[in-house]
Amino acid sequence: MTLWFVFALMTVAAIFAVLWPLGRSARVQNQGSEVVVYKDQLTEIERDLASGLIAAPEAAAARVEISRRLLAAASSETVSEPTSSLKWRRTAAVLALVGLPLVAIGVYMPLGSPRLQDFPLAQRERGSGSGMARSLENLVVQVEQHLEKNPADGRGWNVLAPVLQRLGRFDDAVRAYRNSLTYNGESPERRSDLGEAISAAAGGVVTAEAKTEFERAHALDADDPKANYFLGLAAEQDGRKDEAATIWRALLAKAPADAPWRPLVQSSLARVGGGTMPALSDETIAASKDMSEGDRGAMVRGMVERLATRLKQNGDDVEGWLRLVRAYLVMGDRDKAVGASSDARQAVAKDGERLRQLNEGLKTLGLDG
Amino acid sequence: MIAESGHYALVLALGLALIQSIVPLIGARLRDDALMNVARSTALAQLLFVGASFVALVMLHVNSDFSVANVYENSHSMKPLLYKITGVWGNHEGSMLLWVSILALFGGLVAAFGNNLPLSLRAHVLAVQAWIASAFYLFILVTSNPFLRIASPPIEGRDLNPVLQDIGLAVHPPMLYLGYVGFSISFSFAIAALMEGRIDAAWARWVRPWTLVAWIFLTLGIAMGSYWAYYELGWGGWWFWDPVENASLMPWLAGTALLHSALVMEKRNALKVWTILLSILTFSLSLLGTFLVRSGVITSVHAFATDPTRGVFILLILCLFIGGSLSLFAGRATSLKQGGLFAPISREGALVLNNLLLTVACAVVLFGTLYPLAMEMLADFKMSVGAPFYNLTFAPLFTLLLLAVPFGPMLAWKRGDLLGVTQRLLAAGVAGLVVVAIVWAWTRGGSALAPLAIGLGVFVIAGAVTDLVERTGLVRLPFATVLHRTRGLPRSAWGSALAHAGLGVALIGIVCETTWNSEYIATMKQSDVAHVAGYDVKLDGLFQRQGPNYREMIAEFNVSRDGEALSVMTPSKRSFTTRGSSTTEAALLTRGASQLYISLGDANAEGAIAVRIYHKPLVLLIWWGPVLMAFGGVLSLSDRRLRVGAPKPARAKQRLQPAE
Structure with missing residues (x-):
């Protein structure tokens, strides 16, 4: 309510600014004219002459010139009677009284958000979460802020890292796991988690860097399941399928019967052709069928995000950009699609051929440059 | 409430500007004093409301109110207070708000101190000011509104571009805008004169000081910006001929010409029509500069094409004002009273030469700025026009100008004696x-x-x-x-x-x-010594430090000359986590007018760091x-005081007078 009261006061002040001169009776004002200026100039010449800045003949010439202009100005100056047109004054008053509020409200209403309260930092820190989205992102930001100030807090990094991993911020997750290792000390789990984050950042490829981490974890604990699984995956990606099968078979042999990762390893084993088990256990198929709409959406979003991160590092890939734009369009996020296409243009701007390809691709997607 | 009040104040300012653009003109037509005086009170009220709106935005930034999109995108709660304030104009929306605030300030000044102006001239001037203001209020409200809100506010902002978190940014844009926008006054005076169909002596008396104010600020603003680029970008360069710099240089060149021709007009009642034209051109170039910088057309013509609302809007304003004013000029200029006459060799003549050289130089810069854009737009071919082009074109023009500069002030008005001046x-x-x-x-x-x-x-x-x-x-x-x-x-x-x-x-x-200038670029390890222009620069070590919103790597250098220790220099590299980017803070050692300049590159794993050391004599x-x-x-x-130029009497008369 106070807000509308303030608005009303401001509007009244604005209207008053227009009405005030209209209401005042016309009085003769001290206004400048040509004649005044020329008279001032004549006194100026006398002053220059007195201080010796100009010589007498020059002063005389200037005086003649200005006097000539003064005469011309005086004769052409019509003494204009100040008129007062009541009709127009009334119109102006109506314009202010009606038009001004109308324009103000008409422009403000569609743009402004009168119902939103201010939300300064001070209020936020008092912890009043009203209207505040206490989303996961905000919690992450808070933890990150805390760690920015206390970078040696190992527990904080331990908590943050898996969350970042789940949010798809793999590069940050890598950093967090590294810090966790630095401040919490070595452990096979942390090493293999770090390796997982590195390979996730690389789009699922177990890079040499990631492999080193898994090998370290393996050295610390030969039975660490995650390290073993990924070392197998590394072998598979290198084309050594037999070796992968050996590693995974050994892993399954030692695994407890109720390990949640059993189906995953079994299906991997089946993929490299070393398994006698069915490709997918019945439970897994059932699980993926039961996957809720939200989970599947999250999976898709994670993939798109990974693609975006990769393109940010290496923007030469025209196909990749087009795939990203298409994905955003499918997800119904047109703003992001437009943003991505302009990022893409900037990334390939140096290469005329690629730019042409990109522009054609975008055209077919209906995002006309 | 601050956010919404600021928003509403801006809307009210638009309403007032609309009234101010119409009512005073009707008043001037009818010779109705009251209607003409509306211009004055509305201009002052406009200043009040825009000022309130600007203050509101500053408060929102200081309070870190992230429910305002503009604050969220450009601020961070841990930023130092100074940069929270300067961040207001470190972004597009805020800087446009600063632009209109300064416009309103100039309008308010004319309203408050314009007592010695003829009433109808003042009404016309303020009405034209209001046209410009209305156009830009609309632009801000429709395409770049700084008061848009976020319904569920995020907890932390995205921080200001680290390069802009610097004291230079606190001063440079306001200065530059005071210059740009200051020229709107001479523009409004020119349009008012064209509409009234006469330029009287009061006109010139007023235009010169306003032009001078704008010119002073623009000069300082450009110098400040150049110094900022010099120490902040880490390359030791101070002028790059890039379009953003050219955008500020062009109004300066035209404004300098205007300053001189306005002088001739005030003192000698000559060059009237030319002064009017220059006023129009100068402000047009200011608008063009605003368009180039604010539409994003420079970063990439294609990026501009993907999000064209802003650019097209400014382009529209640009066409409306430049096209409108020039056609008005074409239509009305001939009806203006011509002023005094003068001989080719005279102070007036020298000032005409000055104007000629400055405008040609300005045209050269304009060409160099727009040609690459046109090429990119039409031929899809990216190119840049740099120092070689300007060295061939701009430099000779300025050499001529500088050769002529000492002659100008020594020539007599109306008819001068070149030989005599040369002797002196x-x-x-x-x-x-x-x-x-x-x-x-x-x-x-x-x-x-x-x-x-x-x-x-x-x-x-x-x-x-x-x-x-x-x-x-x-x-x-x-x-x-x-x-x-x-x-x-x-x-x-x-x-x-x-x-x-x-x-x-x-x-x-x-x-x-x-x-x-001498430079030394190398990778240095601890205790390495570099020899640059007689100075011995020794790297003492690298340190880490935590700043308010960044982490900083500092290198400590001991500078000595002929074995005598001079000073310790500490250039640094700051990395800002929120934006994930870093800046280089160069260290400067001033000796007289010369400077030693050290900036850091990347550090490698062995603790060695890339270092650039420059010695810049008399920089x-x-x-x-x-x-x-x-x-x-x-x-x-x-x-x-008023400026009067006493003419040199004709020779026949001179002989009769005794020699001085």
Whole structure:
């Protein structure tokens, strides 16, 4: 309510600014004219002459010139009677009284958000979460802020890292796991988690860097399941399928019967052709069928995000950009699609051929440059 | 409530500007004083509301209210207070709000102090101001509204671009905008004169000080921006001829021309039509600059094409105002009363030459700025126009201009005596030649042109001194008379001499810096010593430090010369986590007007770091020059007297008069 009261006061002040001169009776004002200026100039010449800045003949010439202009100005100056047109004054008053509020409200209403309260930092820190989205992102930001100030807090990094991993911020997750290792000390789990984050950042490829981490974890604990699984995956990606099968078979042999990762390893084993088990256990198929709409959406979003991160590092890939734009369009996020296409243009701007390809691709997607 | 009140204040300012653009014009047509006076009160009220709106945005930034999109996108709760405030104009929306605030400020000043203007002229001027203001209020509200809200506010902002978190940014944009927008006043006066169909003497009396104010701020703003680029970007370069810089240089060139022609108009009642045209062109170039910088057309023509709302809107404003004013000029200019006559060789003639050279130089810069854009747009071909182009075109024009500068102030009004002036400038010329010879003998290296250019700079400075000596009659007259004349010498004469000398000072700085700067680029390890221009620079070590919103790597260098320790320099590299980017903070050691400059590159794993060390002789003169020019401007501005140019009497008459 106070807000509308303030608005009303401001509007009244604005209207008053227009009405005030209209209401005042016309009085003769001290206004400048040509004649005044020329008279001032004549006194100026006398002053220059007195201080010796100009010589007498020059002063005389200037005086003649200005006097000539003064005469011309005086004769052409019509003494204009100040008129007062009541009709127009009334119109102006109506314009202010009606038009001004109308324009103000008409422009403000569609743009402004009168119902939103201010939300300064001070209020936020008092912890009043009203209207505040206490989303996961905000919690992450808070933890990150805390760690920015206390970078040696190992527990904080331990908590943050898996969350970042789940949010798809793999590069940050890598950093967090590294810090966790630095401040919490070595452990096979942390090493293999770090390796997982590195390979996730690389789009699922177990890079040499990631492999080193898994090998370290393996050295610390030969039975660490995650390290073993990924070392197998590394072998598979290198084309050594037999070796992968050996590693995974050994892993399954030692695994407890109720390990949640059993189906995953079994299906991997089946993929490299070393398994006698069915490709997918019945439970897994059932699980993926039961996957809720939200989970599947999250999976898709994670993939798109990974693609975006990769393109940010290496923007030469025209196909990749087009795939990203298409994905955003499918997800119904047109703003992001437009943003991505302009990022893409900037990334390939140096290469005329690629730019042409990109522009054609975008055209077919209906995002006309 | 602050956010919404600020938003509403801006809307009210738009409403007031709309009234101000119509009612006073009707009043002027009807000769109704009350209607004309509406312009005054609405202009003041507009200033009040826009000011309130701007203050509201500043408060939102200071309070870190992230429910406002603009604050969320450009601020961070841990940013130091100063940068929270300067961040207001460190982004597009906020800087446009600053732009209109300054516009309203100038309008308010005309309203408050315009008592000695004819009433109808004032009404017209303020109405034109209101047209400009309305267009830009609409632009802000529709396409770049700083008060848009976020319903569920995020907890932390995205921080300001780290490069802009610097004291230079606190000062540079407001200065530049005061300059840009200041020229709107002379534009409004020009349009008002065209609409009224007459330019009277009061017109010129008013336009000169306003132009001077704008010019002072623009000069300081450009110098400030150049110095900021010099120390913040880490390359030691101070002028890159990039479109953003050119956008500020063009109004400066045109504005300098306008300043001089307005002077002729005030003093001699001549060059009226040309002054009007220059007023229009200067402000048009300011608008063009705003368009180039604000539409994003420079970063990439294609990016501009993908999000064209802003660019198209400004382009529309640009076409409306430039096209409208020029057609009005074409239609009405012939009906304006022509002013006084003068001989080709006279002070007026010299100022016409000055105007000619400045406008051609301005056209060259305009071409160099727009040509690459046109090529990219039409031929899809990216190119850049850089220093080589300007060295071939801009430099010769300015050389000519500088050669002519000392002659101008010494010629008499109406008809001058070139030979006499040349004789009187002989001393200055000799001084220049002597310096050329000394520099030549001393250096024997570098470009052959450098000593000549330095000689030119000395000639300009000595010319300014000669002018003062002539006016006070030093040497020639008895001491008491000299004292009397010095006291009587208007401050404007001192001002113009200082401004002209500033040109020479800047030129000397530019030449010395570009010809004799020495650089050392290498990877240094701890205790490594670099030898640059006689200085020994030893890397003592690298340290880490935590800043308020960044982490900083500092390198400590011990600087000594001939075994004598001078100072410790600590350049650093700051990395800002929120934006994931980093800045280099160069360390500067000033010795006289020369500087030693160290900036850091990347560190490698073995603790070695890439280092760039420059020695820049007399580099500070580049900025002292403009500061001197601006100071000259301030002196001239403080001189409230009318300017009268006494003409030199015709020769026949002169013979009858006794010699001085």
